[in-house]
Each structure stands twice: as C-alpha cells, then as structure tokens.
Amino acid sequence: MIIDISSLLHKKSCEVEYDLIPDDVEIILPEGKLDFSKDILFNFKLQLLNEIITIVGIIKTQVMLQCSRCAEEFAYDINLDVFEEFTINKDLVDEDIALIINEKIDISRIVSDNILINLPIAKVCKEGCKGLCHKCGTNLNKEKCDCHNEEIDDRLKVLQEFLKLI
Numbered sequence: 001m002i003i004d005i006s007s008l009l010h011k012k013s014c015e016v017e018y019d020l021i022p023d024d025v026e027i028i029l030p031e032g033k034l035d036f037s038k039d040i041l042f043n044f045k046l047q048l049l050n051e052i053i054t055i056v057g058i059i060k061t062q063v064m065l066q067c068s069r070c071a072e073e074f075a076y077d078i079n080l081d082v083f084e085e086f087t088i089n090k091d092l093v094d095e096d097i098a099l100i101i102n103e104k105i106d107i108s109r110i111v112s113d114n115i116l117i118n119l120p121i122a123k124v125c126k127e128g129c130k131g132l133c134h135k136c137g138t139n140l141n142k143e144k145c146d147c148h149n150e151e152i153d154d155r156l157k158v159l160q161e162f163l164k165l166i
C-alpha cells in the first residue's frame with residue numbers, strides 16, 4: 001500500500017490522520033511466511049513541518065507463531081507504537097530520516113519493518129510451557145510420558161546425593 005503525499009508537500013505544515021488496513025504486507029521469516037490471524041490496522045498521524053514528515057501511529061494485528069518449545073501454533077497480539085521520519089530534501093537525510101521518492105510513502109514497508117523488528121526472539125506459547133519430551137516427543141503440556149527424565153536440576157542432584165548418605 002502506497003500513499004501519495006504530493007498534495008501535502010506544497011504546504012509548509014499540515015497534519016493528516018489515516019486509518020488504514022494494508023492488505024499487502026508480507027513478512028518472510030526463516031521458518032516461512034508469517035501468518036496474520038487478524039487484519040492489520042494502522043492508525044497514524046502524518047505531520048509535515050520544515051520539510052520533515054513525521055509519522056506517529058499504532059499498528060494493531062495478531063499473528064500466528066510456532067512455539068520453540070512445544071512446536072504448537074499460538075496467537076500473538078501485536079500492538080506497536082510507530083515513529084518514522086521522512087524528507088524530500090536530500091540534505092536532511094540521515095540514518096533516521098529517509099528520503100521520499102516520487103512523493104510517495106510505502107505504508108506496507110513501514111508496517112512490515114516495524115512488525116519484524118518487534119517479534120519476540122523467544123517464541124514461547126505461554127509462560128512455563130513444558131515443551132516436548134526429548135525422548136518420545138510427547139507434548140508435556142497435554143500429557144505425561146513414561147520416559148525417565150534424566151535431566152535433573154543440579155540443586156536436586158545435590159539433594160539426591162545427600163539423601164543417599166542418610
């Protein structure tokens with residue numbers, strides 16, 4: 001989704017509010033294409049002042065992620081504050097201020113970049129997810145298995161040794 005801001009650029013300063021549902025946002029992760037389970041709502045104010053365009057807004061949506069412990073899919077709510085700066089003046093461009101090309105701003109790009117950098121690094125379905133049994137692969141959140149769990153916490157090991165002594 002591209003918005004044309006040519007009509008705004010003739011003004012010295014202005015403020016416009018947008019409420020958009022960009023439907024062409026695509027995010028590719030190493031494990032595949034990111035699934036959106038809700039519309040992507042992007043509400044923002046576009047402000048032009050002294051050749052700098054500032055976009056301040058909120059992105060709301062929901063994506064499906066795969067738990068890195070139990071491999072189950074889970075819904076993850078996204079609620080992001082967005083702050084972006086653009087300019088039409090090449091001299092003002094720096095690492096935070098991007099150049100506007102052809103008087104257009106690519107909204108889908110802003111949305112995908114912001115979602116991507118804010119995805120959780122540890123994708124876990126819930127706090128305390130027990131994950132899969134290393135031996136038989138049972139999802140330990142749903143059922144127990146009969147495998148003997150050899151990975152005992154170090155503190156427990158000390159206790160075990162102690163109990164052998166008495």
Ligand SMILES: [Zn+2]
Binds near residue numbers: 067071126
């Ligand atoms: Zn999980």
Ligand SMILES: [Zn+2]
Binds near residue numbers: 146147
């Ligand atoms: Zn098992």
